Amino acid sequence: MIRLHQLSKTFHRDGQGVEVLHDVDLEIAEGEVFGIIGRSGAGKSTLVRMFNLLERPDRGSVRIDGDDIIRFDAARLRRWRQRVGMVFQHFNLLYAKTVADNLRFALRLAGGHSPREVEARVDELLELVGLREHRDRYPAPLSGGQKQRVGIARALANRPRLLLCDEATSALDPETTQAILRLLARINQELRLTIVLITHEMDVVRSLCDRVAVLERGRVVEVGEVADVFLFPQHAVTRRLVSESQATAELDPLDLQGPASGGPLLRLTLLDEAATRPVLSQLSTETGVPLNIVRGAVGQLKGRPYGQLLVRLPDAAALAALRPALQRHRVEHELLAVHSRLPADEVAA
Secondary structure: OEEEEEEEEEEEEOOEEEEEEEEEEEEEOOOOEEEEEOOOOOOHHHHHOOOOOOOOOOEEEEEEOOEEHHHOOHHHHHHHHHOEEEEEOOOOOOOOOOHHHHHHHHHHHHOOOOHHHHHHHHHHHHHHHOOHHHOOOOOOOOOHHHHHHHHHHHHHOOOOOEEEEEOOOOOOOHHHHHHHHHHHHHHHHHHOOEEEEEEOOHHHHHHHOOEEEEEEOOEEEEEEEHHHHHHOOOOHHHHHHHHOOOOOOOOOHHHHHOOOOOOOEEEEEEEHHHHHOOHHHHHHHHHOOOOEEEEEEEEEEOOEEEEEEEEEOOOHHHHHHHHHHHHHOOOEEEEEEOOOOOOHHHHHO
8 A cells, every 4th residue: 555645845046945845645556557657847756756755745744565665774765765766758768778787777776686587688678578689689670669669568577576667658649659658458357456647638547547646736626436437527627638538528508508499408327337338328217208319429438438438418308207216227417507498406416
């Protein structure tokens, strides 16, 4: 278990203080993939560097299984840092060394390995990331995805307990990003490695993370399971972030206005088993209520199928008839707009 407790950090420049983190509290379970999202300047990169004290907080604690690493002496802190791997946006490879030499360098720097052990570990790492045929090539001619695979292999060289990924896919194209995410997911599953992933890309969190925290101006404004945060965002910042990557999250004013005779507008959310059935047709068949789809999105959240749809009903009476069926089919629903001759409080009742 990793616990960050009331972490705060202020940077000073020209006599002015800028608080980049304020009372950050997070708990990360062993073996989970934990995402930290936020816009540029939210404090994400500063926060991730506190897991190994490359950046020290002004106050607060970073506890690993109850031990505060801020209180570690130099030798103990050095041992902890060897248990933390880091993957960077721009790879940070040694371009004068071959792929294999980049990995050898990380192993020799840590020490404690015989030449035979070093070579065996290099072979194992190259096999893991799918670069065995590139072992003697230099990084420069490799593709961005291949360079990042070298970076991941190097980060895993000394069998870390924690892997920190700071915008690890931001410099990659969408197809390569998905390949890297599949590799990280496999590493997490096979090695039971805890991964903390810093990103501004919502699709990365949606694909890989178990839980996610939303950071805004140095504060954690929301934290929870990925499905809960994406499908039922509570904070305005989270809703804005989600709206940029999800078709049903933010409505066009024309959607809300609808035709003059239009009825209530609902957001329907289906998750897991409910998202794999023809729920809309079942709802219409059972209730006789026609559902006019305005827009929708379907996909997966860490392998969990989901669907989120905006539907317009003919009138308020249709909403009253539909609600019991929505509950039976375990469909979450939210009333977004009312366009009916009935008063709004009567529609919502």
